[in-house]
Amino acid sequence: MIAEKTTQAFQWTYNENDQEFALHGSLRPQNAEELSGCISELEHSVANVSGKFYVNVRRLVRMNNVAFQAFACKILDLVHGRSDLNVHVTTSSVVGWATRKFAVLETMSDKITVSEYDSEFYPGQSFVEDSEFIHVLRTQTKLTWHHEKDLLRKHGLKPGMQVADICCGIGDFAVLMQKEFSPDRLVALDHSKSSLDYARQVAADFGIKGIDYVFGDAADMLLEDDQFDFVTCRHSLQVFDRPELILKELFRICKPGGRVYVSNEKNSHCLGEPRGESIQWTYNEVAKLWHHFDMDIEIGPKSRRLMLEGGFEDVTIGSFMVTSTDGDPQGFADVIASWKNLFAGKMASERGDDAAFVERFAKGFDDHIFAALHPKGYAGWPIWVASGRKPL
């Protein structure tokens, strides 16, 4: 259902399967009567529920006290009037006021619980937030920037544009774009507070000004529609279980006529010689491992289809290979070593892999490093880059 006023719009949905009533958008009515349709739907939804009833306000961006009072009193009425009912409210830390405001409900009844939905946004979040991973992320950016600096131009990035880097991670790519392309505005968004802290610190240490690092959920950003000439999102669709949701948001914040630029991998195409067979086996297993955690590290060549299905036009796609012969074989080897630590370490362990598998799995990474550092060897890591224009 959608209710719209001059400047405010809110929606509500009910998922019977999850017993979850969700509120989205902006709720600043003048009178509680304006919410009567939504409140009636809430009552209707809860009528057939016993046990736990979920109220999801993660995507509720604004709410005044009129609206809060109406919903809060209704929730209290429900738990007071129904002995078989408990209510759980889920908020998001992205919306600054929400958790504090709804937390008062817990003080009014022990049948109401409130929690902040956060760490489970993305399946890979806990892996990539590991602070030990920062060094390898910086090295990865250094290796890919060597190629992307020119590719960004070919895909339409020009100086003076309004640019957003979504899923900016530790923010180093945003810094490089700022230096190279001098955008008029550069917003860099990520859902890792620790990564953003690091990004802000690096920008301050390097005297970089003009990058607006913001906390947010890429699948539902607070950024307004049609704002940016060029939107980048690198190596990130592959860590989401529903990449089309992210792409929809990238489309939304992009200006009509602007372009969205995504880069992704197809890890099973990593290669090296000598010891090519072992390397290939291991990277095929990497794809399976990521799939186990609901992530698709093979998404690279699928980017074109995703963009076309997402409504983009003039979609262009290509690939480049980061190799050990780009000038920094040790940097390349360091990246592979960190993959080994993460994939054959924490991730394999969490999947419950046995020692024999892990030994063979790890050997492929060692062989990739061997190929990268071998005087006559060659090692590669392919990356697909796609961009599409939002129709005018």
Place this chain on the structure above:
Amino acid sequence: MDYANGGIEMPATSEGSLPRPDLPQMLQMDLDIGDFCSNWAHCDLLSAYLARMVSHNRLDSLLFSNLYSSALNELLETVFRVHGKSGKLECSVRRRDGLDRIELVFPADEETFRVYREAIEKLSGGNAEKLYLEALFTEDEPDASLGLLELGVDYGARLSIDRTADGRMCLVAELALEDEKE
């Protein structure tokens, strides 16, 4: 602005007390109170616009804007509901470092001024949080002071009111919305 006799000041409910330096002004919007009150959506429009304007250089512009808009909207909604008959509404926003000040000057007769004074007095007592919760969960229509109570209790805002030289009143909210450790 005349902060002379009669000014009521409320210490922040959070620990410590915010300083009151003369904060540089960033923006001011003036409009007729009748025009402002002709459409409820003006509260949302003004708060969203001003929040966006003053948030660009904060540590996290989106988070700050969201909080600032919420706080300013409650102030504007309060003024929308409780104000004098005619005159000009001035909304100015000021800042120094992490301290933001919102000043709303608007027409107010004695009854209007009394409503604000009583709301702020509630905050200066030791049971502000209890009063806030009572106002929040009342069965009746929301009290006009609810937004101010929320700002004091939930946002740790320091609120004050005063009469201006031209007979209007000034409602001031000082807020520290951004945790410097973030």
